[in-house]
Amino acid sequence: MPTAAILNISCYLFVSLQDTAALRERLHARADSLGLKGTVLIAEEGINLFLAGPADAVNAWVNELRADPRFAALTPKLSWSAAQPFRRLKVKVKPEIIRMNRPAVRPDQAPRAPALAPATLARWLGQGHDDDGREVVMLDTRNSFEVDFGAFDDAIDWRLHKFSDFPAALAAHRDELAGKTVVSYCTGGIRCEKAAMVLEAEGLTAWQLDGGILKYFEDTGGPHYHGGCFVFDERESLAPDLSPVE
The missing domain is CATH 3.40.250.10 (Rhodanese-like domain)
Known part of the structure; x- marks a missing residue:
């Protein structure tokens, strides 16, 4: 077990999403209740996230997200830090999870x-x-x-x-x-x-x-x-x- 107290995860998944607003509310509420901080971006083309918090809380949030079949393939990359590297929690709906301004690239x-x-x-x-x-x-x-x-x-x-x-x-x-x-x-x-x-x-x-x-x-x-x-x-x-x- 790493001596650093905070688990940091980053991952993304391109997957078609039609319920972005409702998904934003659900993911924000759960992350907030677990004390997580970072950024989650949601768009019709998928999800992109950087979150940090105690390992049990981060893993609980990820496991609940993966329970949705659309996100089962999420594979977070892990790193550890001694302190929380984010100041706040932001969960936003965007036109793209990574902006290229090429709508045909989906x-x-x-x-x-x-x-x-x-x-x-x-x-x-x-x-x-x-x-x-x-x-x-x-x-x-x-x-x-x-x-x-x-x-x-x-x-x-x-x-x-x-x-x-x-x-x-x-x-x-x-x-x-x-x-x-x-x-x-x-x-x-x-x-x-x-x-x-x-x-x-x-x-x-x-x-x-x-x-x-x-x-x-x-x-x-x-x-x-x-x-x-x-x-x-x-x-x-x-x-x-x-x-x-x-």
């Missing part, structure tokens, strides 16, 4: 883009190519200030101001990616999942890093990555062992 209504397991990515980066001998390029889909905290070695960074800038940046740089195996990545997987769909639509060979940087840290310890991973709470950045960076 992962909840289309086959998922190929997902690359962290262990496979570590092996590819170690050997210098994918299993077909193609050059592998890492494409960072995060905002530029996040990239400055840490990134994969030699990753492509288009200095995005916000995620909705990604489609225009891709249009400007598409030809640079042709003929290569592109692995899109982000903090927890949600941005790179949408990005991989757009990359595929452009005819590129694209993968998403399954679970993002945090899952890569959890499964591999972070080889071929330098620095920390920015997180949107008071811890600010996590090291490859998922401890806060001092």
